[in-house]
Amino acid sequence: MLRFLLRRLGQTVLVAFGVSLIVFSLVHLTPGDPVDALFAGENVTAEQKAEYRRLIGLDRPLTEQYLSFAVGAVQGDLGESIRRGVPVSSLILETLPATLELTLAALIIAVVIAVPVAIVSALRQGSLWDRGGSVTALFGISMPSFWLGIMLILIFSVNLRMFPAGGRLDVDVELERITGLVVIDALLQRNWTALGSALQHLALPAVTLGTAIAATLARVLRSGLLEVKNQDFVEALRARGLSFPRVVRHMLRNALPATITVMGVRIGVLLGGAIVVETVFSWPGIGRLIVEAVRNRDYPVVQGSVLVLAIVFVAVNLATDLLHGWLDPRVKHGRSVA
Amino acid sequence: MRILGRFTSPVRWRRTAAAAVAAGLACALVAGCAGGGTTGQSGAKTITVAQSADIITMDPAMHRSRINQTVVRNVFEALVNQDASLKPVPELATEWTQVDPLTWRFKLRENVVFHNGEPFTAEAVKFSIERVLDPEQASPRASMLSMIDEVVVEDEHTVVIRTKQPSPILLASLSVNEIVPPKYLEEVGDEEFARKPVGTGPFTFVEWVANERVVLKANDRYWGGRPKVDRLIFRPIPEVSARIAALQSGDVQIAAEVPADLAGTLSGDVQAVSVSGTRIFFLAMNVTKAPFDKPEVRVAVNQAIDRELLVKSIYQDRARSLNQPAFPEMVGYHEGYSGYPYDKQAAGAVLGSIGTPVQIDVEEKDKTLAEAVAGQLQAAGLKAQVNVLEGQAFLDAINKGGSTAYLSSWGVAEGDADVIFARHFWSPSRKDGFYTGYRDAALDTLIEKARSTADQAERERLYAEAVEIVMAAAPWAPLLNPEEIYGVSAAVQGWQPSPIGRINVTDVTLK
Numbered sequence: 001m002l003r004f005l006l007r008r009l010g011q012t013v014l015v016a017f018g019v020s021l022i023v024f025s026l027v028h029l030t031p032g033d034p035v036d037a038l039f040a041g042e043n044v045t046a047e048q049k050a051e052y053r054r055l056i057g058l059d060r061p062l063t064e065q066y067l068s069f070a071v072g073a074v075q076g077d078l079g080e081s082i083r084r085g086v087p088v089s090s091l092i093l094e095t096l097p098a099t100l101e102l103t104l105a106a107l108i109i110a111v112v113i114a115v116p117v118a119i120v121s122a123l124r125q126g127s128l129w130d131r132g133g134s135v136t137a138l139f140g141i142s143m144p145s146f147w148l149g150i151m152l153i154l155i156f157s158v159n160l161r162m163f164p165a166g167g168r169l170d171v172d173v174e175l176e177r178i179t180g181l182v183v184i185d186a187l188l189q190r191n192w193t194a195l196g197s198a199l200q201h202l203a204l205p206a207v208t209l210g211t212a213i214a215a216t217l218a219r220v221l222r223s224g225l226l227e228v229k230n231q232d233f234v235e236a237l238r239a240r241g242l243s244f245p246r247v248v249r250h251m252l253r254n255a256l257p258a259t260i261t262v263m264g265v266r267i268g269v270l271l272g273g274a275i276v277v278e279t280v281f282s283w284p285g286i287g288r289l290i291v292e293a294v295r296n297r298d299y300p301v302v303q304g305s306v307l308v309l310a311i312v313f314v315a316v317n318l319a320t321d322l323l324h325g326w327l328d329p330r331v332k333h334g335r336s337v338a
Numbered sequence: 339m340r341i342l343g344r345f346t347s348p349v350r351w352r353r354t355a356a357a358a359v360a361a362g363l364a365c366a367l368v369a370g371c372a373g374g375g376t377t378g379q380s381g382a383k384t385i386t387v388a389q390s391a392d393i394i395t396m397d398p399a400m401h402r403s404r405i406n407q408t409v410v411r412n413v414f415e416a417l418v419n420q421d422a423s424l425k426p427v428p429e430l431a432t433e434w435t436q437v438d439p440l441t442w443r444f445k446l447r448e449n450v451v452f453h454n455g456e457p458f459t460a461e462a463v464k465f466s467i468e469r470v471l472d473p474e475q476a477s478p479r480a481s482m483l484s485m486i487d488e489v490v491v492e493d494e495h496t497v498v499i500r501t502k503q504p505s506p507i508l509l510a511s512l513s514v515n516e517i518v519p520p521k522y523l524e525e526v527g528d529e530e531f532a533r534k535p536v537g538t539g540p541f542t543f544v545e546w547v548a549n550e551r552v553v554l555k556a557n558d559r560y561w562g563g564r565p566k567v568d569r570l571i572f573r574p575i576p577e578v579s580a581r582i583a584a585l586q587s588g589d590v591q592i593a594a595e596v597p598a599d600l601a602g603t604l605s606g607d608v609q610a611v612s613v614s615g616t617r618i619f620f621l622a623m624n625v626t627k628a629p630f631d632k633p634e635v636r637v638a639v640n641q642a643i644d645r646e647l648l649v650k651s652i653y654q655d656r657a658r659s660l661n662q663p664a665f666p667e668m669v670g671y672h673e674g675y676s677g678y679p680y681d682k683q684a685a686g687a688v689l690g691s692i693g694t695p696v697q698i699d700v701e702e703k704d705k706t707l708a709e710a711v712a713g714q715l716q717a718a719g720l721k722a723q724v725n726v727l728e729g730q731a732f733l734d735a736i737n738k739g740g741s742t743a744y745l746s747s748w749g750v751a752e753g754d755a756d757v758i759f760a761r762h763f764w765s766p767s768r769k770d771g772f773y774t775g776y777r778d779a780a781l782d783t784l785i786e787k788a789r790s791t792a793d794q795a796e797r798e799r800l801y802a803e804a805v806e807i808v809m810a811a812a813p814w815a816p817l818l819n820p821e822e823i824y825g826v827s828a829a830v831q832g833w834q835p836s837p838i839g840r841i842n843v844t845d846v847t848l849k
Contacts, residue, residue, distance in 0.1 A: 032730020036737075038478060039402060048481050049770065055476050084394050094548050150579055157587035165584040171386065171551055171571050282575040282584075284549030292391070292576075297730055 008321075012314045019310040020073065020303065024066050027294075027302050033058065034082040034297045056082055069303060078304035083296050088304035091289060096308065097180025098168065099274055099285035102209060105183075105202050106270075109210030114217035119248060121218070122225035133218065140215025145273050149208040149280035156204060163204050166282035170197045205281040209273055213263075220262045224255030257328040264320030268313055382568040383848050385830065387841055388581045388590040392549050392574035396535040397528065398516040399470050402478040404749075404839050407514060408594075409552050409572050411840055413453075414516035414537030417444055417463065418509050420838060422613065423667050424753030426509040430458065430517055430538065439504040439792040440487075446495040450561045452519040453542045460491040465520035467499070482511045504792040506669065510752035540565045540844045549574060565844045585825045591848075592833070592841065593825035598653040601823045609828065612656055612821035613835040618663060618758065619747045621698070621711055621815040626775040627742045629692045636812035640678040642685035642718035643711060649818055652710055657820040662805045663758050665819040667837075669794065670755025670801030677809065677816075682718050690719030697725045699744040701732045708745040711817070739772035745817075751838040755801045759785050763808050776813035 035049050035058065053059050057068075072079055078088035121133040157165040168182055169175060175194040178185050183202065186195035228234065228251045237247050275287030282288075286305055293301035393406045398414045401407070417431040431444040450458040467489050470477045485505040490498040501508060516537065523531050535543045540562060541554035552572040556565045573590060575581040582600060585593040585608050601610035623630035623639065630636055645659035661677025664670055696715075700708040708724045715722040722743075727735060735741045750757045761767055764785045765777040781804060788800040808814070824835050829849045836842065 030730065031728075031734040036733055037730060052476065052478075085400065091548070150583075153580065153583045153587075157589070158583050161587055164589050165587045166575055166580055166589070167573065168550060171384070171553060171569075172382075279577055280580055282573070282577070282580055284547075288549060288576070295729065 008318050012311065012318070015314050016307060016311055017070075020070060020307050021066070023303050023306045024069060027297070027299050028062060028065075030297070032297050034299060037296045037298075038083060069300070073304070073307065078307070079300035081293075081298055081301045083293075083298045083301075088300050091301060092286065092305055092308050093180070095284060095286040095289045095305075098283060099271075099278070099287060101181040101183060101202070102205055102277065102283055102285060103270060103274055104181075105206035106209035106213055106274075109206055110213035110217050113210070113214040114221060115252075117214075117218045118221035118225060119252075121222045122229060123248075125226060125229075133222070137215040137218045140211050141219075143211070145208055145212055145276045146280050148211060149205070149277055152204045152208060153280070164201050166201075166280075168198065168201050168284065169194065170201075173197045205277050205283055208280070209270075209277045212273055213266075213270060216266060217259070217263060221255060221259045224258050225251055228254045253327065257324045260320050260323055260327070264317050267316045271309060271313070383566075384569040384571060385567050385592065385843055385846065385848065386571040386573060386590040387592045387594065388573050388575040388584055389594045390574070390576050390578070390581070393546070393552060393572070395532050396543060396546060396552075397532040398518065398535075398537075399466075399475065399477045399479055400528075400532070404751075408839050408841050409554075410516065410535075411539070412541045412554055412570060412842075413535055413539045413543050414518065415539050416513050416516050417446075418513045420510065420513050420751075420753065420836075422834070422837060424510075424616070424751075424837065426513060429513075430463075434509075436792060437498075440501050442499045442501075442508065443492070444497050444499065446497065447561065448495055450538050451559060452522065452538055453536045453557060453559075454519065454522055456519045456521050456536075458517065458519075458538050459494050460497040462517050462520050463497045464489040464491050465523075466517045467515070469518065469523075470515060479515060483515060485511070503790050506789070506792070506794070506797060507752045507754050507756055510754060514751070541570050544569075560844075562844060566847050567843060570841075570843055582825060585827065588827070591827040591830050594839070594841075596823040596825045598656045598820065598823060601656060601825075602654055604825050607828050608825050610823055611826045611833075611835055612823040613837050614658065614665070614667070615820050615822040616665070616667075616751045616753065616837050617747045617749050618660065618665065618819055619704070619707060619745070619817040620660075620663065621743060621745050621817060622736075622741075622762075622774045623743045623813055623815070624739065624741055624775055625811075625813050626739065629694065629696065630743060633811060634688055635692065636815075637678065638685040638688035638718070639715065639720070640809075640812055640815045641681040642689060642720070643714050643815055643817065644680045644682075645818055646680070647714075648707065648710055652707055653818070653820055656823060657818045659818050660816040662809055663762070663814055663816045664755050664801075664805065665750070668750060668753050668755055670759075670788070670798060670805075672802045672805040675802070675805055675809070678812075685718040689715070692720055695721040695723055697723050697742055699725050699727055699732060699735050699741045701729055701746070702726055704745055704747065707817070711745060736773055737771050739775055755804070756785075756789055759801070759804055759808075760789060763804075763813070774813035776811060778807060778811065781807050 033053075035052050039049060050059070057065070069079060076089070078092070080087055081091060084091070117133045117137070121130040124130055153165050156163045164170070173194045175182060175185055175191055176189065178188060182198040183195065186192070186198050234247065234251060237250055271287070274285060275291060277283065278285045278287040279291060286309065290302060290305050293305065389405050389408065391405050393409050394401045394403060395406065396410060396413070398410045401410075415429050417429060418426045418434070419429040421427045430447050430450065432447050434442055434444045436442050444463070446458070446460060446463065452458060467483060467486060469475055470479050470483055471486065485501045485503065485508060487500045487502045490500070492498055499508070518531070519536050522536050526534070538561070540557055540560045542557045544553040544555050546552045550573070554570045556568050558564050575584055578595070578597060578600065581593045582596065582604070584590045596604070596610060601612070604610045621639065621643070623636050625631060625636070649655060649657045649659050658665065662672055662675050664672070698708055698712055705724065705726055712722040712724050732744070736744050736746070748758060748762070761771070762773055763776060763781060765782050768775070768777065784800055784804050784807070788797050788804065791797050791800070822835055822837060822839065826833060831847050831849055833843060833846045
């Protein structure tokens with residue numbers, strides 16, 4: 001187990017190094033630079049721009065710039081935003097919790113929708129329920145998030161005025177930020193007004209993102225359950241007269257490891273989807289931070305936040321592997337088992 | 339399967355489904371009851387404004403963005419302001435005189451205090467301008483005030499500004515550079531100042547939650563009288579459809595940057611309100627590249643474009659067509675110039691013989707206009723194609739002379755022809771912006787003369803001449819000047835949009 005963890009940690013370091021190198025090269029290879037972006041359309045001479053570049057260190061050789069970025073990153077210093085003049089780490093700390101909150105809420109919604117659908121579909125394979133579920137899942141997968149998001153805004157914000165069209169909290173609501181996840185913060189402080197407001201703001205974006213995940217999850221889990229359904233142990237459990245929910249629980253436990261592995265790999269898709277949903281719902285998460293930084297060629301912000309996301313991705317995959325081992329004891333970490 | 343079937347009987351599932359629907363409805367009802375409005379839980383009258391981006395800083399000296407300025411300008415003020423026709427009007431200076439071509443004397447408003455109680459004096463003016471110009475400060479606004487030689491305090495309420503050469507745009511430049519409190523700034527330093535900004539404006543700063551909102555509250559001691567609303571909030575909503583949805587759902591009362599094609603969809607509780615803008619759209623032709631190296635081709639392009647049709651079809655009449663690189667409110671606009679009227683036949687005679695396709699580079703945001711222009715050029719026989727480039731790639735292409743032709747726009751909030759001519763048609767500026775590559779020695783002399791003359795009548799005459807020279811050579815096909823469109827809730831009464839994007843709500847009431 002320890003060897004497994006150490007090996008994975010080593011891999012994480014390699015991945016982080018690779019990602020930092022690729023992101024650094026990509027942002028510097030793209031045309032334009034932060035200073036041009038800062039003064040776009042303004043009456044600023046080439047000399048003034050050059051002076052500004054020198055001031056923020058953009059005139060140094062690329063290798064030197066990369067080294068100072070890498071050395072800083074290792075020490076936890078991701079540099080300063082060129083546009084905003086504040087540390088990149090503080091920008092990430094402000095926005096990452098918003099993305100986490102949105103993604104977690106979406107995952108909960110996805111599980112609530114997908115698990116029952118998958119169970120019914122699998123148990124009554126070929127039935128109307130199953131076909132209906134499959135068609136709905138297909139819809140969920142095919143529906144682009146930005147379209148679904150705009151439709152939900154049109155129906156529930158503009159016409160019915162039931163949910164706000166964007167943001168995280170009503171402006172009247174005061175809430176001290178502890179974890180940065182407003183729902184959790186409101187719960188911790190027993191601030192029910194804030195909790196209501198936070199849930200209201202969270203509803204539409206979480207449903208938008210959750211629908212896409214639910215569709216994938218339902219399909220993966222359904223095929224997992226189908227595989228398990230005809231295995232002998234299910235027959236044996238039934239023969240022993242176990243109640244229906246308990247039989248299903250055993251089936252789920254056997255279908256889950258594969259599902260979790262597949263979903264873990266898809267976390268990247270999830271984070272990508274979050275970027276779109278954050279834009280549609282003005283959700284102040286890390287996705288919007290990156291989009292804005294790319295547009296302004298704010299090199300340190302792009303480098304820093306992509307690096308952090310890459311580490312999150314690796315960490316989630318590590319967690320799913322560990323979870324897999326826990327759910328399926330046949331998988332022994334550290335031994336040569338696929 | 340038979341056994342399992344019993345457990346999944348329709349009755350059981352129907353019951354579960356009904357429970358789920360009921361729970362969903364309950365949630366929705368709770369949410370519905372808690373819906374917000376213009377008067378929040380605290381009873382404060384609030385106006386929320388949606389812009390397309392968040393601010394960068396609350397320090398008025400440390401940004402170069404109009405969206406930022408819109409917010410900052412409610413907390414801070416400048417010596418002068420600009421009215422709807424872009425003329426300078428008093429703000430913190432009550433009057434001013436130009437003593438000689440290089441010297442301006444400003445009388446300051448008395449009994450004005452910053453939000454922390456610090457009095458506003460001539461020292462604050464000197465400090466604020468010198469702070470922007472200080473190389474150590476590295477203010478992105480320094481180039482706007484680079485014409486200033488020195489600021490002299492004559493007495494507590496009189497300040498003299500000397501310029502290096504006569505500067506026609508000094509007042510316009512001063513109107514976008516706000517005054518900060520020297521004592522407070524020296525006491526707390528730049529970082530703390532940006533966190534807790536203190537100005538003389540109609541609103542005081544409450545909080546900025548990055549990417550979520552900036553909250554301001556009415557300044558009870560404002561010299562112009564306390565604003566009639568209690569709070570002013572700015573929210574960044576980048577996606578235009580989301581911005582309009584927030585307006586229609588009542589989350590915000592004013593939505594900025596509404597595109598003309600969506601303005602028509604606003605009705606009922608929300609309306610589109612517009613004002614003539616300060617942005618000039620143009621098609622630029624690279625005079626060093628075929629086929630635009632021939633002046634007759636550039637003239638023919640000017641004739642091939644039906645500007646009125648563009649105004650009508652793309653801007654739903656919320657724009658003005660331009661026959662020169664200036665709009666009527668600008669100093670230097672040539673009243674008597676007739677331009678190139680639409681003449682497809684004459685254009686076709688020249689353009690029809692050009693066999694090679696021509697690429698028009700454009701940014702995504704201007705694609706629709708570029709496609710319409712390209713369509714008109716195609717109709718006249720020129721094989722024009724639109725090539726969409728990402729923002730920075732576009733800048734790279736036009737700055738280094740890689741573009742054959744490009745469609746873009748330039749903002750002239752200063753209201754002076756100098757901004758266009760010195761940047762786009764004056765050869766010294768070619769070294770960091772190749773643009774069309776057009777140079778003309780006689781025009782250069784003319785522009786230099788117009789830049790260094792204080793006499794406005796003389797400047798008008800010089801620019802009239804410059805307009806004729808530029809249009810005869812035709813490196814540009816000037817296109818149009820769109821209106822600034824805002825979506826405004828019917829609850830907001832007495833609000834006027836400004837051509838330079840200011841959001842002034844001091845006299846606004848809420849129904």
